[in-house]
Amino acid sequence: MEKQFLVDAVTRGESWRLFRIMGEFVDGIDTLDDLGPAVSIFGSARVDPDDPIYKKAEEIAGLFVKAKFAVITGGGGGIMEAGNKGAANALGKSVGLNIVLPFEQKPNPYSNITLEFKYFFIRKVMFIKYAYAYIIMPGGFGTLDELFEAVTLIQTHRIKPLPVILVGSDYWSGLLEWIKSHLLKENRISVDDLDILQVIDEPEQIVKAVQRVVIF
Numbered sequence: 001m002e003k004q005f006l007v008d009a010v011t012r013g014e015s016w017r018l019f020r021i022m023g024e025f026v027d028g029i030d031t032l033d034d035l036g037p038a039v040s041i042f043g044s045a046r047v048d049p050d051d052p053i054y055k056k057a058e059e060i061a062g063l064f065v066k067a068k069f070a071v072i073t074g075g076g077g078g079i080m081e082a083g084n085k086g087a088a089n090a091l092g093k094s095v096g097l098n099i100v101l102p103f104e105q106k107p108n109p110y111s112n113i114t115l116e117f118k119y120f121f122i123r124k125v126m127f128i129k130y131a132y133a134y135i136i137m138p139g140g141f142g143t144l145d146e147l148f149e150a151v152t153l154i155q156t157h158r159i160k161p162l163p164v165i166l167v168g169s170d171y172w173s174g175l176l177e178w179i180k181s182h183l184l185k186e187n188r189i190s191v192d193d194l195d196i197l198q199v200i201d202e203p204e205q206i207v208k209a210v211q212r213v214v215i216f
Helices: 002-032 052-066 079-089 120-130 141-155 169-184 191-196 203-211
Strands: 038-042 070-073 094-099 113-117 133-136 164-166 197-199
Touching (some): 002 113, 002 120, 038 052, 038 079, 038 120, 038 141, 052 070, 052 079, 052 203, 070 079, 070 120, 079 094, 094 120, 113 120, 120 141, 133 141, 141 164, 141 191, 164 203, 169 191, 169 197, 191 197
Parallel strands (some): 038 070, 038 133, 070 094, 094 113, 133 164, 164 197
């Protein structure tokens, strides 16, 4: 009897978890459904406001707002904060998709549209569903996760192709060289797969690269 009770309790717990998952999807879609064209900006949370890459992310976000794009970030500090700050200061839509974590992630004050997620995979859907481009600033594991998920979805034709722009040629050159010298050389990917990625350093050129392929 006791064992069956525990099994039933676990089953009920899993059922309620499904409702929470559904609720997060509904909240995300209801909130962002009329967002309009947007770009998702990714990068390290461990960047101070006086870091040049912070200032560059802020500038890029402001330029995208002036080009009539909303800006989506993960809602935390560092590059995410810079993206939201640049968008908000340019009087644009500044979206923060915050994730509940036991450490590191704290919502920044520059989002004028805010959502909070418990589940990473729902947050990922929101990033990709509403983005017309991915702007990848220097970052760590989380940034790499978002980068390669987008590349994989494009490579496998699960989503429409969208610009995936790596900002910082010095930062990303080692990774790109490894991709070419190992993945491409050993036939793990095709030559065409390399075209998914662009490396652009200048903020104005980044915006123009997105505008060339996005029509609205």
